[in-house]
Amino acid sequence: MTTHVHEAATATGLEALGIPGGGYVDGAWIVDELTLAVTDPEDGAVVAHVHVGDAATMDRAIAGVERSLRDEWELWERREVLERAAALVRAESGRLARIISAESSKTITEATREAARTAETIRLSAASAHLLEGETLALADTPRGRGRFGWNRRAPLGVVAAITPFNDPMNLVAHKVGPALIAGNAIVLKPALTTPLSALALLDILLRAGMPAGRMAVLVAEREAGTALVSDPRVAAVSFTGGPTAGDAIARAAGARKVMMELGGNNAVVVCEDGDVVTAAAGIVDGAFGVAGQNCLSVQRVYVHESRYDELVRRVVDGTARLVVGSKRDPATDVGPLIAEREAIRMGSWVSEAVEQGARVAIGGTRDGAYFAPTVLVDVPDDARVLREEVFGPVVSILPFRDLDDALDRVDDTEYGLQAGIFTGSMATAMEAVERLHVGSVLINETSDFRIDSMPFGGSKRSGVGREGVASAVLEYSEPKNVIVSVLA
Secondary structure, three states, X not given: OHHHHHHXXXXXXXXXXXXXXXXXXOOEEOOOOOOEEEEOOOOOOEEEEEOXXXXXXXXXXXXXXXXXXXXXXXXXXXXXXXXHHHHHHHHOHHHHXXXXXXXXXOOHXXXXXXXXXXXXXXXXXXXXXXXXXXXXXXXXXXXHHOOEEXXXXXXXXXXXXXXXXXOOOOHHHHHHHHHHHHOOOEEEEEOOOOOOHHHHHHHHHHHHOOOOOOOXXXXXXXHHHHHHHHHOOOEEXXXXXXXXXXXXXXXXXXXXXXXXXXXXXXXEEEEOOOOOHHHHHHHHHHHHHHHHHOOOXXXXXXEEEOOOHHHHHHHHHHHHHOOOEOOOOOOOOOEOOOOOHHHHHHHHHHHHHHHHOOOEEEEOOOEEOOEEOOEEEXXXXXXXXXXXXXXXXXXXXXXXXXXXXXXXXXXHOOOEEOEEEEEOOOHHHHHHHHHXXXXXXXXXXXXXXXXXXOOOEOOEEOOEEOOEOHHHHHHHOEEEEEEEEXXXX
């Protein structure tokens, strides 16, 4: 059996990455039928091959993790496993960053940051064990509670189905896996077809850290098997990060059970007349073009007071011109390729459509294979797709405003409500934006593109259901169980 694993891994590139197999079901690595080629979007080179599960394999995955719940795994043991896993991620961060970058759009610099954040997310999950201790019940607050006392503790939900996207292929896995595990659940993880290697590498670390073998399954799967996962009655909760169309389909398939979703954004930044234009311009360039714009927090729309409009556009264009577009492997590169050439083609189509409607390209707008040049648009009409829908690429639109009320109305004129930023020297103005905007987070003198892994994270409207962020997710992945004791006379 050991020879078989070695030969299969060697043949598919997995061994070079330090990953034992191309899937993991019912406590065992899958080392044969590795038919899906995971490719580097930069040059199309095959990084490794993985297994693609069907509905029957998904059934086996669910059954395996459900059985694991019969075996006791105490809270302190779960905490220690996650602490060891966080330490292993830190120790192996160089290897993990190379895996993240190889299969995704991330430059090696961006991938290194993601590996560090993954360790932080796992560490925070371990540190959240105390949240499961619950609270006492206020029985003495009512005459009906006389002669009774009680408390609750938070119990696991059971089997969690987790579905993750390509843009943060390891840390977004950690954001589902870490909180779900510390809460005592079992997990079936379906990573993105394009970036499964990061999830498999993190699973291997969890196993080496001491996670019980059957507690988690990782299976790449097409739509049929994914539907089987989220609709299976043994699954207690579904956690999904992706787009709203897929989110709607998952909600229909899942039915009446707990569903947590992060569904993206169309994030805006407001730069007021008294805002720091230099800081705002630098933040907009970074926030619009990091990870080639493939980030749910990416800056997509900028509304700037007309008195500062020309200056901001000039500074953003100048900053964009200084970005290095090139190989992900070069530490000097700022912007790498999109996840696939079809996405770069889509960017070109959306930009051309905006130009036909009257928009002007201030810089960028060109494609080279899977690369799309960082693009700044001006004079964009309000009904253009680049303003109405989530771009998820390196395109930002800058528009002037005269009246703050109008600017805030335009920020909110979208079905999304993830995050928004405002640059102003007035706390009164900032707090007006906080009160007015229907979003999950308002960032003052920051762009929308900021998150720490401990904060409640999610959005309003079509941007999602529930909140991630480690502490919030631990509560989402658990439920209170009350104990009430009657004192007998």
